[in-house]
Amino acid sequence: SGHQVVVVDNEQKSFNRLHPDFRGRTVVGQALSADTLSRADASHADGVAVVTNSDVLNAVIGHSVRVHYPNVKQIIVRNYDPAMRDMLEAFGLQIVSSTAWGAERMQELLSDASFRAVFSAGNGEVEMYEMYIPQKWDGMQVSQLLQGCGEIVSVALTRAGRAELPSSEAVLHQGDVLTVSATFDGAKALRNKLQEMKS
Incomplete structure (x- = not known):
């Protein structure tokens, strides 16, 4: 859908698990390495998903990308161990719980910055989202926007910095x-x- 994807892994054989239809680039190297991130063209990335099997490594890589590549709008890290979630939250990173969300959730977050999760309860069964109202929806009522969406409630409306x-x-x-x-x-x-x- 118009997105260019680069997959980084420290083992070449890992790329064998990619779908045969995958048309993105692959980069072999350590994700913490500046050289690897440079070869992956992180300086031009809109979003980065960090999905190693180590919560600590995910946090460090996510933090490193945020510090060294301030242009990256969305940094999402995968959380395996619920006990490590607080540590990931301390880094201020967007978290996706492997048990509750998965790859589809990451794709949604990376592709739509105007609608983003800002708080997660439990294992992510309920989340709070912020969305920015564009000109096209000016004059619409909250009820019209949420109608037919099921399990969703409006929590706050912020206008010119003041919430109600x-x-x-x-x-x-x-x-x-x-x-x-x-x-x-x-x-x-x-x-x-x-x-x-x-x-």
Whole structure:
């Protein structure tokens, strides 16, 4: 869908597991190495997903990318051990729990910066999302936006830096930030609706 993907792994044979239809680039090397990240063209990346099987390594790589490549808008790290989640959160990184979310969730996060998770409860069964209201949705009511999306509720509406609890009749304006709480299915339904409204 217009995205160029680069996969980094320290073992060449790992790339054999990629789908036969994969058309991206592969880079062999240690993900913590500046040379490897340079060969992966991290300086031009919009998003990075860090999915090693070590929570500590994921945190360090994610933090390193954020420090050395400030242009990267989305840095997402995979969390294997729930006991390590607090450590990942301390780095201020976007976290995806391997048990609750998986690859589809990472793809969604990387491809849509206007709709992003800001808080996760439990193992990610319920998350809070922020979405930025574009000109196209100016004048729409909160209830119209969320209608038909299932398990989703509006939590806050921020306008010019001031937040309030929105009623379902609250009218959205361009530049507003609407915060919603949703299950995975509710968020997916809203994301699909937003994509339809954009087109």
